[in-house]
Amino acid sequence: xxxxxxxxxxxxxxxxxxxxxxxxxxxxxxxxxxxxxxxxxxxxxxxxxxxxxxxxxxxxxxxxxxxxxxxxxxxxxxxxxxxxxxxxxxxxxxxxxxxxxxxxxxxxxxxxxxxxxxxxxxxxxxxxxxxxxxxxxxxxxxxxxxxxxxxxxxxxxxxxxxxxxxxxxxxxxxxxxxxxxxxxxxxxxxxxxxxxxxxxxxxxxxxxxxxxxxxxxxxxxxxxxxxxxxxxxxxxxxxxxxxxxxxxxxxxxxxxxxxxxxxxxxxxxxxxxxxxxxxxxxxxxxxxxxxxxxxxxxxxxxxxxxxxxxxxxxxxxxxxxxxxxxx
Numbered sequence: 001x002x003x004x005x006x007x008x009x010x011x012x013x014x015x016x017x018x019x020x021x022x023x024x025x026x027x028x029x030x031x032x033x034x035x036x037x038x039x040x041x042x043x044x045x046x047x048x049x050x051x052x053x054x055x056x057x058x059x060x061x062x063x064x065x066x067x068x069x070x071x072x073x074x075x076x077x078x079x080x081x082x083x084x085x086x087x088x089x090x091x092x093x094x095x096x097x098x099x100x101x102x103x104x105x106x107x108x109x110x111x112x113x114x115x116x117x118x119x120x121x122x123x124x125x126x127x128x129x130x131x132x133x134x135x136x137x138x139x140x141x142x143x144x145x146x147x148x149x150x151x152x153x154x155x156x157x158x159x160x161x162x163x164x165x166x167x168x169x170x171x172x173x174x175x176x177x178x179x180x181x182x183x184x185x186x187x188x189x190x191x192x193x194x195x196x197x198x199x200x201x202x203x204x205x206x207x208x209x210x211x212x213x214x215x216x217x218x219x220x221x222x223x224x225x226x227x228x229x230x231x232x233x234x235x236x237x238x239x240x241x242x243x244x245x246x247x248x249x250x251x252x253x254x255x256x257x258x259x260x261x262x263x264x265x266x267x268x269x270x271x272x273x274x275x276x277x278x279x280x281x282x283x284x285x286x287x288x289x290x291x292x293x294x295x296x297x298x299x300x301x302x303x304x305x306x307x308x309x310x311x312x313x314x315x316x317x318x319x320x321x322x323x324x325x326x327x
Contacts, residue, residue, distance in 0.1 A: 023250040025053040026258060029074035031061040031147055031237075032188030033211050037274045038078070044270060045261050052254060060188040061147030068093060068242065075246050075255045078239045078262075080208070081147035082306045083314070085240050098240040107236035108262035109276040112296060113155040114209040115227040116196070116216070123203045127229045128159040131204065132177040139202035141185060141192040143320055148189035152206045153320065154309065155233035158302045162231070176323050208235060209291075210275030234296040237276070 030038055035058050042054040057064065057074060065084040068074050069091045077094075079085055088094040099105045117125050123136055131138050143149040156178055157171060164170035186192040189207055196205035197219055205212070209228065216224045239259050246252040261267045268280040272287040303309045313319045 026075035031080040060145040109271040111208040112232040116205040116212040139196040140206040213275035
C-alpha cells in the first residue's frame with residue numbers, strides 16, 4: 001500500500017505543476033515519511049476550508065531544504081529537523097524569528113527514534129547497545145540526506161555519551177561500529193522502510209516511533225515488534241512559513257491558517273492517530289495509553305543546541321564526515 005501511495009504521489013507531481021498556482025493553493029514541502037500523515041491532515045483541512053488546495057512535496061528533509069533554495073516554491077515547510085529550516089533562514093527564505101511564530105518553538109508535535117524488529121524479536125534487541133553486536137544488521141537512512149537519520153545518529157550518540165562517560169574516542173568507536181552494521185544507506189526514511197519491510201533486509205529498522213507504529217499497522221502487527229529503547233532523543237517536528245514565497249504569491253493567510261490547524265484539537269488528534277506525540281493536554285491524555293513511557297533527552301542538554309551540533313557533527317569535515325571516511 002505504501003509503495004502504491006508513494007508511486008501515486010510521484011505520478012501526481014509529474015502530471016501537475018509542483019509549484020502552487022494561486023493564493024488559494026499552497027505547497028507544503030515535508031519530510032520523506034509524512035505522506036500518509038499529511039494526506040489525512042489535508043483532507044480534513046480542505047473539508048473545513050472549501051475552495052482551498054494543499055499540494056505536497058516529500059523527500060529527505062535536508063534535500064527538501066536544498067530544493068527550496070534551488071527554486072521549489074513551497075509556501076510552508078513541515079520538516080523533522082530545525083537545522084533544515086535554519087538553512088532556509090540563511091538563504092533568506094524564512095524569517096530569523098520563525099520559532100516564535102507558532103507555539104512550542106514552532107513544533108506542533110514530536111516523536112523519538114525507536115526500533116522496529118521482526119516478529120518475536122529473534123535477535124533480542126532491547127537497547128542501543130544491541131545494535132553494535134556483530135550478529136545484528138541495522139537499517140536507517142543516510143544522515144547526510146535525511147533528518148530522520150540525523151536524529152538516529154544523535155540519539156545513538158547521546159546513549160554512547162552516557163554509557164562511556166563522555167569519552168570521545170569510545171563514543172566515536174560506538175557510532176562507527178553502528179554504521180558498519182548498516183548494509184545500505186538509503187537517502188530517506190521511506191526508502192529505508194522499503195528496504196527493511198519489502199526487501200527483508202536487516203534485523204532492526206531505526207526510525208521515528210510514529211513510523212514504526214504506522215508500518216506495524218499497515219503491514220501486520222503480527223509481523224513486527226516495536227521496541228522503545230531505554231533512552232532516546234526528543235525529535236521535534238518544526239514548521240515554518242516560507243516568507244519569500246508567500247510574499248511573492250500572496251498566500252500568507254492560507255499558509256498561516258494551514259499551520260495553525262496543526263495546533264487545533266482536530267489537527268492534534270490527527271497527528272496522534274498517526275503515531276505522533278502531541279502537546280495539547282486533552283488530546284495527549286486521550287492517547288496516553290498508546291505511548292510507552294521513555295526517558296527523552298534533548299539536543300540542548302546533550303549537545304548544546306543545534307548550532308553546536310551543526311559545527312561539531314554535521315559541518316564539512318566534522319564528526320559525521322570523519323566516521324564516514326573511516327568506514
